[in-house]
Amino acid sequence: MFIRRAEQEHDRHSGEVAFPGGRAENTDPDPVATALREAREEIGLDPGEVEVLGCLRPLRTVSNYLVTPVVGHVRWPVPLQTAPVEVAEVFSLPLAWLSDPANRQLRIWPSKNHPQAREVIFYEEFDGRRLWGISARITLDFLQCLGVTLEPEAAS
Secondary structure, three states: OEEEEOOOOOOOOOOOEEOOOOOOOOOOOOHHHHHHHHHHHHHOOOHHHEEEEEEOOOEEOOOOOEEOOEEEEEOOOOOOOOOOOOEEEEEOOOHHHHHOHHHEEEEEEOOOOOOOOEEEEEEOOEOOEOOEHHHHHHHHHHHHHOOOOOOOOEEO
């Protein structure tokens, strides 16, 4: 389950494809509690509808946040109610399409001569949506956990 973030004038991640989630609060005892709270806040997902399967390896973002992806199973369909200030839409992408190396590539981002230039995974657009960056990395980690053998991405 992916989200497209709401358009916000001063949000550098505005309109991007992501997963429901956010920063831990002092009242969150662990990453699972944070993920369930954030999913309820952002998309109205009842935590009782989620069978938590575990956590993927923590990843560090470009902006130096440590992200601990939490994986859960949700029996579909479930009622959802997005928080319009945060989320423009909720959608899914086919696992077969996400697994196909022809649909993704490594690119130098933000630009070759930028001081923070690095290789970043970018998927092709699917229905006008582009998965890239940390969300793409999390997706590939998840696919590997499912046993999908991933071929290296082609560099552009």
